[in-house]
Amino acid sequence: MNEHEDHEITTGLPLMEKEDLQELADQILSQGFQKGKEIVLFEGKILDGRNRYRACKIAKVKPRFVKFEKGHLKENPWDFVWRENLSRFHANEGQRCAMRILLEEGTAKWLVQRQAEEEEAERKANEARSKYAKGRRRKKGGKFKKKASRSSTGTATGDRNPSRAARAKRAGVSPAIQAKMDVLKLNAPDLFEAVLQGKMTAARAYREWRKRERKRKLDEARQGAAKREQEKAQTQVVAWDLWLDCHSEQEIAERLGVGLDTVNVWIALEKSAPRTPPDSQQHFDVWNFGPSSGDAGDTDYFGHMPPQVVENLLWLFTEPGQIIFDPFAGGGTTYDVAKRMGRRVWTSDLAPTATFIHEHDILSGWPAAAPPEANLILLDPPYFIQARGRYCKHKSQMGDMAELSAFMEAWGRVVQVCREHLSTQGHLAFIISPTQMKDGTVIDHAFQMAQDCVKAKLVEVRRVIVTYNTQQATGQQVEWARAHRKLLKLYRDLIVWANE
Ligand SMILES: C[S@@+](CC[C@H](N)C(=O)[O-])C[C@H]1O[C@@H](n2cnc3c(N)ncnc32)[C@H](O)[C@@H]1O
Numbered sequence: 491m492n493e494h495e496d497h498e499i500t501t502g503l504p505l506m507e508k509e510d511l512q513e514l515a516d517q518i519l520s521q522g523f524q525k526g527k528e529i530v531l532f533e534g535k536i537l538d539g540r541n542r543y544r545a546c547k548i549a550k551v552k553p554r555f556v557k558f559e560k561g562h563l564k565e566n567p568w569d570f571v572w573r574e575n576l577s578r579f580h581a582n583e584g585q586r587c588a589m590r591i592l593l594e595e596g597t598a599k600w601l602v603q604r605q606a607e608e609e610e611a612e613r614k615a616n617e618a619r620s621k622y623a624k625g626r627r628r629k630k631g632g633k634f635k636k637k638a639s640r641s642s643t644g645t646a647t648g649d650r651n652p653s654r655a656a657r658a659k660r661a662g663v664s665p666a667i668q669a670k671m672d673v674l675k676l677n678a679p680d681l682f683e684a685v686l687q688g689k690m691t692a693a694r695a696y697r698e699w700r701k702r703e704r705k706r707k708l709d710e711a712r713q714g715a716a717k718r719e720q721e722k723a724q725t726q727v728v729a730w731d732l733w734l735d736c737h738s739e740q741e742i743a744e745r746l747g748v749g750l751d752t753v754n755v756w757i758a759l760e761k762s763a764p765r766t767p768p769d770s771q772q773h774f775d776v777w778n779f780g781p782s783s784g785d786a787g788d789t790d791y792f793g794h795m796p797p798q799v800v801e802n803l804l805w806l807f808t809e810p811g812q813i814i815f816d817p818f819a820g821g822g823t824t825y826d827v828a829k830r831m832g833r834r835v836w837t838s839d840l841a842p843t844a845t846f847i848h849e850h851d852i853l854s855g856w857p858a859a860a861p862p863e864a865n866l867i868l869l870d871p872p873y874f875i876q877a878r879g880r881y882c883k884h885k886s887q888m889g890d891m892a893e894l895s896a897f898m899e900a901w902g903r904v905v906q907v908c909r910e911h912l913s914t915q916g917h918l919a920f921i922i923s924p925t926q927m928k929d930g931t932v933i934d935h936a937f938q939m940a941q942d943c944v945k946a947k948l949v950e951v952r953r954v955i956v957t958y959n960t961q962q963a964t965g966q967q968v969e970w971a972r973a974h975r976k977l978l979k980l981y982r983d984l985i986v987w988a989n990e
Pocket residue numbers: 787788791792793794795796817818819820821822823824838839840841850851852853870871872873881882886887888889
């Protein structure tokens with residue numbers, strides 16, 4: 491038996507359920523293929539009798555065919571399909587409308603396809619004609635008129651954009667049902683299908699869709715609100731970050747396009763957030779942290795300070811939102827720790843290693859761009875000649891001052907500059923380790939540097955010993971110390987000062 495496809499016009503029109511189809515197949519098998527029930531072919535495809543054709547295949551009975559063109563010429567194929575389908579169903583309004591919509595859809599697709607085919611045929615014919623005419627012109631010198639394009643589908647479709655009322659009339663339903671079914675076709679294929687199958691009336695399916703729509707819009711609104719909340723929370727985080735970078739509330743409001751009051755509220759909220767002590771919290775005045783926790787600053791930077799030192803200093807001597815100033819920022823340890831502990835921070839160095847570190851020579855005075863006052867000034871200068879040649883080359887590089895007097899003069903200047911910008915209740919802290927000279931003598935820098943602090947009218951608040959770990963010394967050095975009855979250096983002094 492020749493295979494026949496369903497015609498495009500019928501695409502989407504419902505077919506029988508499996509059981510019904512089997513029943514039809516049994517009937518055909520017992521009664522034979524009935525006369526007058528021929529399968530109608532159009533363009534070699536099945537226009538009517540799709541179920542019968544399928545049932546014949548199941549029953550292995552040879553179906554009979556008739557060509558649409560022969561018996562039904564006065565009718566359009568889609569009108570024929572419509573009439574035949576309706577005659578077999580006791581369709582309610584919704585089903586009728588659904589079927590008509592599907593039929594219109596299938597027909598429209600087929601017409602577009604047919605028009606394209608006709609145009610292609612027309613183009614080929616014109617091409618052939620003009621070739622022929624060229625030949626004739628060469629012979630006779632005559633002229634040939636190109637045949638004008640004429641589309642048969644153009645006349646077949648008639649009114650291409652019928653109104654909803656016209657479509658409803660053709661389907662035999664009210665315009666209101668037509669409107670509902672159009673909406674369902676476009677937005678809720680499952681409900682459209684339910685109407686087509688007769689499982690729901692058009693009105694009920696439409697109500698169901700409206701309910702869904704309301705829920706969807708509500709969900710959308712809720713999601714929108716959640717998104718706006720999220721964006722607000724993100725802006726709040728950025729505002730806090732900028733504030734910790736010492737930008738003013740006004741600057742932040744302008745940069746983020748939010749009100750000054752909002753910025754103030756956000757900052758107040760963040761400032762008052764409960765904070766827990768650092769994991770490294772110390773209770774005695776000898777701090778032994780072992781190796782650096784490595785979670786702040788550039789750990790490879792020569793002279794990188796253990797972040798735990800900064801954590802404990804900030805925990806003991808500052809409050810969230812207070813300003814920390816570090817003019818010997820190096821690898822940026824102070825910056826990272828201060829920000830994660832909710833302190834505002836301004837750092838500089840002769841040679842910044844990161845964009846957040848400002849380039850500044852502290853011997854030239856207090857940086858003009860820095861906040862005028864700081865609550866904690868943390869000084870981690872080069873330890874005299876212990877890092878000679880390790881930092882940038884600069885006339886003010888304190889790591890390259892070979893003479894102790896030059897180093898101390900520079901230090902005196904640093905203390906003077908910083909002292910003038912220390913807030914009334916603020917603290918100044920410096921960290922340094924003694925220098926062990928080659929001959930074994932030791933320069934106790936802390937003792938000497940403290941004198942400049944006293945001269946600057948600062949009072950000592952606390953002296954802490956920050957130990958190095960023993961891996962600091964090589965076996966050879968230990969041997970040398972043993973042999974020469976000397977001590978090896980194993981600590982840094984951290985001295986905290988306040989206003990007199
Ligand atoms: C011991 S390191 C600081 C390390 C830093 N605390 C860290 O944890 O990474 C000393 C720094 O002081 C800088 N320095 C030296 N003289 C300076 C000066 N006159 N002005 C500013 N920075 C200076 C050096 O460039 C060096 O980066």
